Amino acid sequence: MKMTREQRYRLIEQAEEGEIEKLEALISACSWRQSYHIQPITGLLNDPNGFSFYQGHYHLFYQWFPLGTEHGMKYWYHVRSTDLVNWEMMGIGIPPGDPFDSHGAYSGSGIVKNGKLHLLYTGNTRDEAWVRHPYQCLAIMDESGSVVKAEQPVISSVPPGYTEHFRDPKVWQDGDIYYCVIGAQRTDETGCTVLYRSSDLTAWEFLGEIQTHLSHFGYMWECPDYIEMDGKGILLFSPQGIESDGDLYNNIFQSGYLIGEPLNLQTGEFQHGEFQELDRGFDFYAPQTMAAPDGRRILVGWLGLPEVEYPTDASGWAHCLTIPRQLSLRDGKLIQQPVAEMAKLRQQAQGSCYQTTLENSSETIAAFDGIAYELECEISHFNAERFGIEFRTGAEEKTVLKYDRLQQKLILDRSLSGAPMKGVNGTVRQCKLNGDVIKLQLFVDTSSVEIFVNDGEEVFTSRIFPSPESGGIRFFASGGKAEFKATKWDY
Ligand code: FRU
Numbered sequence: 001m002k003m004t005r006e007q008r009y010r011l012i013e014q015a016e017e018g019e020i021e022k023l024e025a026l027i028s029a030c031s032w033r034q035s036y037h038i039q040p041i042t043g044l045l046n047d048p049n050g051f052s053f054y055q056g057h058y059h060l061f062y063q064w065f066p067l068g069t070e071h072g073m074k075y076w077y078h079v080r081s082t083d084l085v086n087w088e089m090m091g092i093g094i095p096p097g098d099p100f101d102s103h104g105a106y107s108g109s110g111i112v113k114n115g116k117l118h119l120l121y122t123g124n125t126r127d128e129a130w131v132r133h134p135y136q137c138l139a140i141m142d143e144s145g146s147v148v149k150a151e152q153p154v155i156s157s158v159p160p161g162y163t164e165h166f167r168d169p170k171v172w173q174d175g176d177i178y179y180c181v182i183g184a185q186r187t188d189e190t191g192c193t194v195l196y197r198s199s200d201l202t203a204w205e206f207l208g209e210i211q212t213h214l215s216h217f218g219y220m221w222e223c224p225d226y227i228e229m230d231g232k233g234i235l236l237f238s239p240q241g242i243e244s245d246g247d248l249y250n251n252i253f254q255s256g257y258l259i260g261e262p263l264n265l266q267t268g269e270f271q272h273g274e275f276q277e278l279d280r281g282f283d284f285y286a287p288q289t290m291a292a293p294d295g296r297r298i299l300v301g302w303l304g305l306p307e308v309e310y311p312t313d314a315s316g317w318a319h320c321l322t323i324p325r326q327l328s329l330r331d332g333k334l335i336q337q338p339v340a341e342m343a344k345l346r347q348q349a350q351g352s353c354y355q356t357t358l359e360n361s362s363e364t365i366a367a368f369d370g371i372a373y374e375l376e377c378e379i380s381h382f383n384a385e386r387f388g389i390e391f392r393t394g395a396e397e398k399t400v401l402k403y404d405r406l407q408q409k410l411i412l413d414r415s416l417s418g419a420p421m422k423g424v425n426g427t428v429r430q431c432k433l434n435g436d437v438i439k440l441q442l443f444v445d446t447s448s449v450e451i452f453v454n455d456g457e458e459v460f461t462s463r464i465f466p467s468p469e470s471g472g473i474r475f476f477a478s479g480g481k482a483e484f485k486a487t488k489w490d491y
Pocket of ligand 1: 046047063074106107108122167168222223286306
């Protein structure tokens, strides 16, 4: 049953007696709880926030509505890790409910200054007429983990020319100066990103818009992020309102990036190429990156989307975060690879191996059964028209990853994956792929799959909701042959 607005905009303290215990009981009976992904203890998780490294730990927060699976009063929930793989739950990071975040502590980012973790976020407020007034706020976390909010917002008004859809500050440092990008909507209802500068993280000067070639590209750009790599400038953002176009933009909202010359921090000028989607799957949104102490650029995304109903809603929780991915640039494209630390989750040093050539046949590998594992598979010497892997298979269920050689497309088909989602366009996602060898790396968890193709050239990120009994794997080739070499590690 849908919550009323009043129910959605409650703080945890306003939960009814027994309400949280009821959610917990539902959740503990849910067979789709993840085993190695970050997921909410109760309620709804969305964007990753404040991803940073501070005092020997990676810190990560996420948007959290504790009391239900709809988008309501958002908190920042805090987790931390020394290795990006084993996460400790630290409780609430930023609670909403103060005058400048009365209707939610919305997305933002973190940066270390003077030995403290500074968290810049959007305070969402609504007036009596339910009109939104966003503030960009600061909260400071010290070594003990205690978080204190600044009394006043650091950016208290929306500059002329933009609507109240003005949020998600992402901060970085360049020399002695701090910059931040904010997702915005122009008054003509087109999306863009604006740029601010500060010398102390408190007084911010509006520099104007990042001038891209995309003057009419959706109605709002959420969660922007600006990074530089190999002398290039990269603007990541999640535009809303992009029409689907063949294999592209088939989810309700997209996430992608522009690569170009480094952004001109004085003028906001940005010379860049085409918008490219980050992910080819069904469930990926609002990613955020951080610079690790060893120089790696690491990305985490929300493994979910707004406005889609997921089968776990009935069990009192929704969504999880993706595994952390290391970014690099190859041939004008952002490459995502699982961080090397993921190998720590492997239960065996040597995984189980399988090697065969299939010709108009399929083979089930009993040793590869499971619901949480990593699978590496290289497919070569193929002339089959179609070949691939069926995983999480059961009596009636399967998730299919197949290559269609005639179309030169890699296809993820979840039409028989299990419980359906509501509000999703179609049951197939696909992209062009060519080459003589196809390398697949699958991270399967109880209710998700992340597929890295050809060392991160493409990624398909998706939820799937099979029954716990559907743990089989089958390799197949039809209309010819294909050679498979696979290794599987249990997680
Ligand atoms: C993106 C988003 C952000 C906002 C947050 C609220 O998913 O809509 O723009 O800050 O979620 O939870």
